[in-house]
Amino acid sequence: MLTVDDVVVAQSKRAAAVLDRISLNVKRGEKVAILGPSGAGKTTLFRAISGFLPIRSGTITVNGITVNGLRGKQLRALRQKIGMISQRHDLVDRLKVYENVMAGALGRWSTLHALRFLARPLKSELAEAEHALDQVGLVRKLRARTSELSGGEHQRVAIARALVQQPLVLLADEPVASLDPVLAGQILELLCGLAHENGFTLICSLHQPDLAYEYFDRVIKITGGAIESDVISVSRASLRHIGVGA
């Protein structure tokens, strides 16, 4: 599903490399945690996968499509297949919750369709937003203002937007960094459960090892832009999904 082969990436043309000859292979449906301290290169890796940062050398392929050098329509078509959620405040506060959720569909809509949705959303479109919000347990907030959401609700709406996008790979960049431990557990549980149900590949960066080993099948440690370890983990979450353990 995702292949990163000997990749070197920097923040800008003249800057020093943040990712230094990194290689990894992630299979369809796998749930992978990328573990590492701040500045290790986790966000840089995600931004390179979704084509926001140019790749200096090496290749990245997603679902058989090479990311290197993609531009315009082709890049947008690829991004449609890669969902992204982050620790940053990345919803548009002034939009309603359902508008933010359905922004996930923009990649498959025409510009006129997008314009019409803002003016007059169809019942079927609202039902799609409702379904996505139902999956993250926030259906009551469908018509709420995004600015009224709490931190945890905010993250759930971002996940609902990613679900509407119907991605093959979901990149979650420290999605629980600003949440308390209980809420962090709930969000990771939700993400892993949704990945299992919807069959997408989940790659999630974290800096808490306990959360990584608890929820993910595979834990990759990155330090200083290079892979330090790559281990298979038997997470409690997967045991639960196959009906073993509490």
Add this chain to the structure above:
Amino acid sequence: MHPWESFISGLRQWSPPDHTLSYLWSVRTPLFETLEIAAAAMLIAISLGLLLGLYIGARLPGARALYVLLTSFRAIPDLTLALLCVIAIGLGPAAGVVALAMFYSAAIGKIFADLFASAERAPVEALESTGANRIMVALYGLLPLRRQDLLTSGAYEFESAIRASVVVGFVGAGGIGTELVGYLNQTDYHHATPLILLLVLLIALVDGLCWLVRRHPRLVLPLIVLGAAAAFANRPQTLYFRHAIKTFAAMWPPRLAPNELASLPKLLGETLEMAFGGTLLAIVCALPLGVAAARNISPAFVSFPVRRLLEGLRAIPEMVWGLILLGFAVWGPSMGILALGLHSAGALGKLYAESLENVNPEPILALAATGASRIAITSFGLLPLAFGPVAVQSLFRLEWNMRAATIVGMIGAGGIGGALFYAQQQSFYHPMIAYIIITWALIMIVDRISGRLRSRWGIVEIDK
């Protein structure tokens, strides 16, 4: 005559204003013309400016070149554009509409582009990561993220457009401006005074309307209808494009005669003298007035009247101050300095007061906790903390006054504006276009230096 005597005789000329009902009733036509110019021009400018801003904000092909073009176009003062439009389109409000629509489209396009460029990055990138195209990112991200700021700057520009719609009348583009200049040319000050008072009242009303629009954005809708009706009413004349293009073509190439070239340094010197002198005068007056108007420093019985005084000074455009000063027998660059200084003192005083009120309260509370007096808190806390915004606003004012200095020249303050107006009146189009290019270059240079200073001081915020 002693200056004091000329002041008294000046005052006598202006009062009493003609307040007969028949005269006040006759003013309705130019008043509606002014409103028509402002509403039609602003409808075109805001729609076009929004499109231009979104085009640049969405980084569509050629966006950078378009941004440079808008920045350069803004360096041509509105009245200079009106002069050109009067020649190309003919006397009347249509010329005013076209001139203001062009000027404010560029101004609003640039401001909106700056607002979009400084929108929060995270939500925009999140939208891009869904595979949305740039237009969708603009619709779902840039527009809603910046809606409030767009309304605030749109309202501010509308207020400026009302003042400008009077000013463009001075060169024959219709409305109260043309009427006012007519009376002043005949030294009929009794009829001019009600028009000036009407202008101040109109600007106060527009201020109130803009405040309402910011609170209830839906009120924009009736304004759109009014603007569309006004633009439609001026449609036949504005469509004289072929005539306009032919006239512009006949103005080329720009050329100055040897005697005009020789007097150029003097003209440029006078213009710079007015811009710098006016700004300095404004800063000197606005600092104490700004402190007096700041509600967190001065008691209400001081701040309230000072605020009204500042509003009054600001409501009268530089050109109208210039005309009033002519009535007091003041002309030449000193008239320019006074006219620019009086209007800018009002504008800067209000902005200084707002900057002082917006200072971070924590360091001030810490100072107050030491038992410091009000004067000590102001001098060691508020003034140093507000230095950044005050410096930026003063630099923006200098840029503004550079444009205004070329404009007041047209009514007797001299400088390059005077030469430009003379060339237009005499139909000397080759020197006229040369003076326009020189004015543009001068303004671009001052803008560039001021921009450099602002970025060197690390302050790049847009002043409102």
